[in-house]
């Protein structure tokens with residue numbers, strides 16, 4: 608069945624391995640068989656007050672990275688979030704039915720309150736309603752995202768359901784996450800702790816050159832090695848195996864797992880192999896990024912065309928939503 612697919616990535620910096628495996632790789636796979644709308648979430652990035660000089664640089668970089676990873680602008684709609692003002696309008700309307708309590712309980716909001724207590728703005732609080740607007744403005748049914756976005760998607764479903772119930776309509780579908788039958792992906796960081804993320808400073812970027820990438824992987828946190836056969840893995844080691852499972856072949860993964868279980872593992876060898884396998888994925892993308900980025904006229908054309916396609920849907924949805932809500936007077 609042809610699905611309507613929507614997804615985005617914030618424009619807070621270059622794309623990393625988590626973005627690639629959690630989202631971008633699936634965008635590429637989905638584009639041919641579905642109606643896809645992929646965008647750069649520049650409005651969401653405003654919640655952390657980016658430097659106005661850096662925002663255009665980041666948006667262009669991410670656009671080039673999307674294209675280098677294989678998104679085909681002739682097939683999917685590739686655009687910048689702020690080029691669709693209808694999204695901001697739907698965001699405002701959805702906020703009327705989003706409650707402070709549920710917004711305050713969102714894990715990403717609580718996390719930001721902890722991390723940037725000096726900047727707890729209303730945009731952060733209503734981040735999930737903007738994300739819901741991005742998705743339901745196209746009446747999407749599938750949203751390719753990593754595990755960390757599942758709560759936001761659950762809230763999107765709740766907002767869609769609430770709208771339908773309140774106005775007695777069957778208007779918005781309830782979108783679900785999509786990962787090609789696999790479990791949602793969470794790429795951990797190399798610092799032995801949580802997920803790979805820009806604000807965590809523990810990323811392998813798609814644009815990292817060979818030397819930088821090898822250095823980062825070789826420096827990944829490990830432990831003193833297993834002391835007994837089949838010992839449970841410490842968090843840093845489990846993280847390395849998690850990345851290896853996603854990036855390397857099953858044979859490679861099984862080889863190192865067996866070495867670990869026999870207490871014969873040499874983490875240096877494992878990391879060398881891991882760096883090699885990551886480079887297999889990132890090198891061709893990195894090589895294309897520079898080339899694509901140099902053609903500014905092409906980038907401009909891509910997003911203009913993408914926004915035009917996306918706005919057809921968006922304008923129709925906004926007109927219908929306003930009709931449903933009674934915002935039509937003369």
Ligand code: TYM
Nearest residue numbers: 614615616617625626629630648752753792793794802803
């Ligand atoms: P963002 O920019 O934090 O991440 C973009 C995508 O990358 C995935 N991702 C990961 N997946 C696995 N492991 C990781 N370590 C990892 N880090 C990031 C995320 O799950 C996401 O799919 N709110 C969104 C952007 C957004 C959006 C939307 C997404 C705005 N509107 C509408 C989908 C639909 C965000 O901040 O993602």
